Amino acid sequence: MTAAITSAAPGLAGELARLGDFDAQLCMNCGICTAACPLGIDVLPRRVLRYAVLGLGEHVRAESEAVFSCLLCRACEANCPAGVHIAEDVRLLRRWLAEEGH
Amino acid sequence: MALPTRDVVGVLTDNLRLRGSVLPIPARQATRWAAELGLPRGGGTVLYTGMMYQLIPYIERLVRLEERFGGTRLAALSGLARRANRLVNGISLAARPPRRERAEYDRIPATVARLLLQAGVEFGYLYEEDLYAGALAYDLGADEAVAGHARRIAGIFRAHGVREVITIDPHTTTMLRTVYPRLVDGYDVRVRSYLEVLADHLPPATAPGRGRVVIHDSCLYARSENVVEAPRQLLSAAGVTVCEPASARELTWCCGGPAEALFPEKAAAVAAERVGQLREVAPDCVTMCPICLVNLRKAAHGTMRIRDISEYLAGTVPAGQAPLAASGKRNT
Numbered sequence: 001m002t003a004a005i006t007s008a009a010p011g012l013a014g015e016l017a018r019l020g021d022f023d024a025q026l027c028m029n030c031g032i033c034t035a036a037c038p039l040g041i042d043v044l045p046r047r048v049l050r051y052a053v054l055g056l057g058e059h060v061r062a063e064s065e066a067v068f069s070c071l072l073c074r075a076c077e078a079n080c081p082a083g084v085h086i087a088e089d090v091r092l093l094r095r096w097l098a099e100e101g102h
Numbered sequence: 103m104a105l106p107t108r109d110v111v112g113v114l115t116d117n118l119r120l121r122g123s124v125l126p127i128p129a130r131q132a133t134r135w136a137a138e139l140g141l142p143r144g145g146g147t148v149l150y151t152g153m154m155y156q157l158i159p160y161i162e163r164l165v166r167l168e169e170r171f172g173g174t175r176l177a178a179l180s181g182l183a184r185r186a187n188r189l190v191n192g193i194s195l196a197a198r199p200p201r202r203e204r205a206e207y208d209r210i211p212a213t214v215a216r217l218l219l220q221a222g223v224e225f226g227y228l229y230e231e232d233l234y235a236g237a238l239a240y241d242l243g244a245d246e247a248v249a250g251h252a253r254r255i256a257g258i259f260r261a262h263g264v265r266e267v268i269t270i271d272p273h274t275t276t277m278l279r280t281v282y283p284r285l286v287d288g289y290d291v292r293v294r295s296y297l298e299v300l301a302d303h304l305p306p307a308t309a310p311g312r313g314r315v316v317i318h319d320s321c322l323y324a325r326s327e328n329v330v331e332a333p334r335q336l337l338s339a340a341g342v343t344v345c346e347p348a349s350a351r352e353l354t355w356c357c358g359g360p361a362e363a364l365f366p367e368k369a370a371a372v373a374a375e376r377v378g379q380l381r382e383v384a385p386d387c388v389t390m391c392p393i394c395l396v397n398l399r400k401a402a403h404g405t406m407r408i409r410d411i412s413e414y415l416a417g418t419v420p421a422g423q424a425p426l427a428a429s430g431k432r433n434t
Contacts, residue, residue, distance in 0.1 A: 038356045038372045039361075064107065069361055071372070073325075073360065074325040075325075075354075091240075095244075097243070098111060
C-alpha cells in the first residue's frame with residue numbers, strides 16, 4: 001500500500017499523544033526495526049508508525065491485524081538508533097483502534 | 103483464521119473488570135500451591151505470583167479448544183460469546199484442566215517460595231488477594247480497565263501494609279514495577295523478581311556440575327527490567343553451565359507467546375524459529391517466564407527438554423541427562 005504524503009493530516013499523531021507518550025515522530029525511517037522484528041510483517045513497525053505520524057488513519061485501520069499481531073517484544077527498540085519507544089507507540093495505536101471500534 | 107480482535111479484547115477486558123483477571127479461575131485453585139507452606143497472610147514483604155504460572159494449564163486448554171473447533175467457527179460465535187461471558191464465567195466452563203496438569207504448574211510457585219525460604223528471605227502471601235496484574239489487557243491497549251484494576255491491587259497492598267513485593271514472572275514484574283507507577287497516584291512499592299532477590303543471597307560455594315543448558319531470556323526481563331545477570335549467576339552457582347544462543351541477553355528472540363491470544367499461527371511460527379536457535383546449542387533449555395515455557399514446549403514437540411529456571415535452582419533436575427531421542431519423539 002502506498003501512502004500519498006499529500007493526504008497527510010497531523011491530527012492522528014495529536015490524538016495518539018493525548019492517549020500517551022507517542023514519540024514515533026522521532027523515527028528516522030531507517031527500517032532497522034522491521035529487519036529486527038521476529039514476525040517479519042513488512043508494514044511492522046516502521047510503515048504503520050509512519051502512517052500514524054502522517055495522520056493517515058485509514059492506512060492504520062487497514063493494518064489493524066498487523067498492529068494487534070505485534071509481540072511488544074521490543075527487539076525493534078533494542079536496535080533503534082533514534083531511541084523511539086516503538087512498543088509503547090504500537091500499544092497506543094491499539095488503544096486508538098479499540099476506541100475507534102476495531 | 104484469526105479470532106476477531108474486538109471481541110477477544112472485549113472478553114478479556116470484561117473479565118478483568120468483572121472478575122479481576124483476564125482468565126478468571128477459582129481462587130482456591132490459584133492458591134492451592136501454597137497450601138502446605140504455612141506462609142503468613144500479608145506483611146511488609148509478600149510473594150506475588152499474579153496467577154501467571156497457575157493460569158498456564160487453562161491457557162493450554164483454551165488453545166486446544168481453538169485448535170479443535172477451528173478459528174473460523176469460534177470467530178463466528180465470538181460476539182455471542184462476549185455477551186454470554188458477561189453473565190457467566192465462560193473460561194471456567196470452557197477450560198477445566200485436570201489436577202495433573204494444574205499440579206505441574208502449581209509446583210513452580212511452591213518451588214520459588216521454598217528457594218526464598220531456604221535463602222533466609224522472610225515474606226508473606228496474599229492468598230485470594232494475589233490477583234492477576236493485567237498484563238495482557240494492558241498490552242492490548244485496554245488502559246482504562248487496567249488502571250482501575252491497578253488501583254484495586256494498590257489498595258490491597260495498602261490494606262496489608264505491603265512495602266515490598268517479590269514477583270515470580272517477568273510480566274507481573276513489569277506491570278507492578280514499571281507500569282503501575284504510571285497508572286496509580288502515590289504508588290510506592292518496591293518490586294523485585296525472586297531471581298534478583300536470590301542473587302543477593304548467592305551461596306558461598308558452587309554446587310557440583312549439573313550439566314549444560316541453553317538459556318532463553320525473557321524479552322521483558324532482558325529489555326525492560328534489566329534482569330539479565332541474576333539468572334546466569336544463580337544457574338552457575340547451582341552448578342549449571344549456561345550456554346548462550348544466537349540471540350541472547352538484551353537481544354533475545356521472542357518466544358511468540360504474546361501473539362497466542364489473537365494469532366496462534368503467528369505465535370507458533372515465531373516459537374518454532376526460536377526453538378531452532380536454541381536446539382542448535384543444547385538439548386536442554388532453561389526459561390524464566392511461564393509464557394515462554396509453554397509456547398516453546400509446544401513448538402519443540404518433545405525434541406528439547408524445556409524447564410523453568412526454578413527447577414534448576416532447586417536441584418530437582420537430574421544431572422547428566424541422556425541425549426534426546428530422534429526428533430519428534432517426546433521427552434519431558
